[in-house]
Amino acid sequence: MAIQLNDVRFAYPEAPNDCVLNIKSWSVSDQEHVFVHGPSGGGKSTLLNLLSGMLDANAGQVNVLGQRLDSMGARQRDHFRANHIGYIFQQFNLVPYIDAIDNIQLAHQFSNQQSLSDEIKSLLSSFHIPQSEWHKPVGRLSIGQQQRIAIARAMINKPELLIADEPTSSLDHNNRDNFMSELMAMVSEHRVTLLFVSHDMSLANYFGRADAFSEINTSGEHN
């Protein structure tokens, strides 16, 4: 199992009585491509932060790639995230004032793996980023290019799990289709488990499995 959650509860420390997540049981198999849809503000990002180890569950088991995140320390979780999880957001995926190569290098910095500048260049090429754009601060590139570099950045450490949080919301229709096909090709090629969260139901047909967030998270029903 790539992801296995059991009896997970989470509330932000500012509002300890307001339970944001309450998940009885939910799992994702290895190399599965799962689409999770639901309205914004429902706690989807909170779930993703739990899975990446940015947040720590109040109760329950958080099992990611065979490791118990809930029993790890903060530093271990940072390390685990750097080495095993790729992450793509809707926007602000890249440090705007450094160039594409540095952005990818930076992601590489926090992992245990050896630096491979050739690999960065071949990744950028495979995402159709022209060589002339490699050394510009990424803030000056188009949103479409930025999101493609974001995939490259997320993939540089060869993660087993790729988490995408509304990565297409800032893209227009054409760019969105390009982005999705490149993303799906990439995850299939590298045999990566993909967890994709969006409110846009039209994207569901790229995926083998589509879950409604409201079915995963039962916190709303109990309150």
Place this chain on the structure above:
Amino acid sequence: MFFRLAVKSLLNRKGSIMLTIMAMAVSIFVLLGVEHIRGQSKQSFNSTVSGADLIVGARTGSMNLLLYSVFRMGSPTNNIDWQTYQNISANPKVAWAIPISLGDSHKGFRVMGTTTDYFTYFSYGKKRQLSFSKGKPFEQVFDVVLGAQVAKKLNYTLGANIILAHGLGKTSFSMHDQSPLKVVGILAPTGTPVDQTVHVSLQGIEAVHIDWQQIANMSGGAVSQKQIQALELELEPKSITAFMLGLTSRMNTFRVQRDINNYSNEPLTAILPGVALAELWQMMGLLENTLRLISGLILVAALLGLSAMMLASIRERKYEIHLLRVIGAPPWFLFFLVELEALLVSFVSMLVGITGLYLSLLIAGDVLSADFGMHIGLNILSFNNVLFLLLVAGSTVIAAAIPSFMAYKSASIGR
């Protein structure tokens, strides 16, 4: 990569960073400048007189005596009798004596009457003797020896004729315009008030004061060599302003000082130049500390500005911080990133401040040495100033701790 990220992040915020650097650079400029000039002026003062064991003048405060006899500052209170000088310098414990007679000026430069012993025994700095860059000591009544700065400023060469004025202003109502003095020597630069002084013999001082016009008129307007020699005998000085003493043995210093202070024929004060200088520094201490305090406060203000600027940037960089966290940066990475950025700003400010100070000293150095006789060296990085720079770096780390901690904290929450 860590370093590169910090540098590029700063370059990305050029505007506010530049202003912060300017503020820091100005404060470092003031801090180092005050310290440097303080140290240099002290050194300059301390090196002004080094050979004399005692300085003797009419009864007055030691500070006053030191200032007017050595630094040509302020005015003498009273003169001392020539006979007194002769009695004291005849004391077997006294190795040499240099009489000083002040009160006249030449185009703003003070005139000092003395004897040729001045050129033999007076020393400055690390026991360095006066040396001539041109010419020789004065021999006759109307011979003049110029300090290096006087010759340079007034463009005098050997053989030039000059006129003395009574009083100390550049223009005086009572010009001794009938006494033509002739430049016979120019001293090498010393970096002390000697450079600003016009030296004549004691007889020369007397000569310009007596109504010798009559003598000249009697001989048809020209003064012959013979007349001058005759004049010299007549011109025994009646009083002088002060004198410096060198003793045969330093062990006797306090006894001779006490004897002079108890001199029965007229009230006198004898001071040890080193002790009087120390008193002077003690007096200046309060001023020095005030200046240091002010420059310190300016630095604190600049550091607070830096801290505020960094703090504001943390809010702007919320997404960036979150992103760095997601790709695996631990919270301390963000703490040190902000600290490093602050240190880089502080380091660049130091470079700008030091360069600015160096250039200003280079430009102002000539004016300072010409107008104040103060020689300010260019080696800004003295031990004290290096210490100050380390202190600035340390304070930067402390001042940046608040924004760094904010970055750390916003990283820990992870939202």
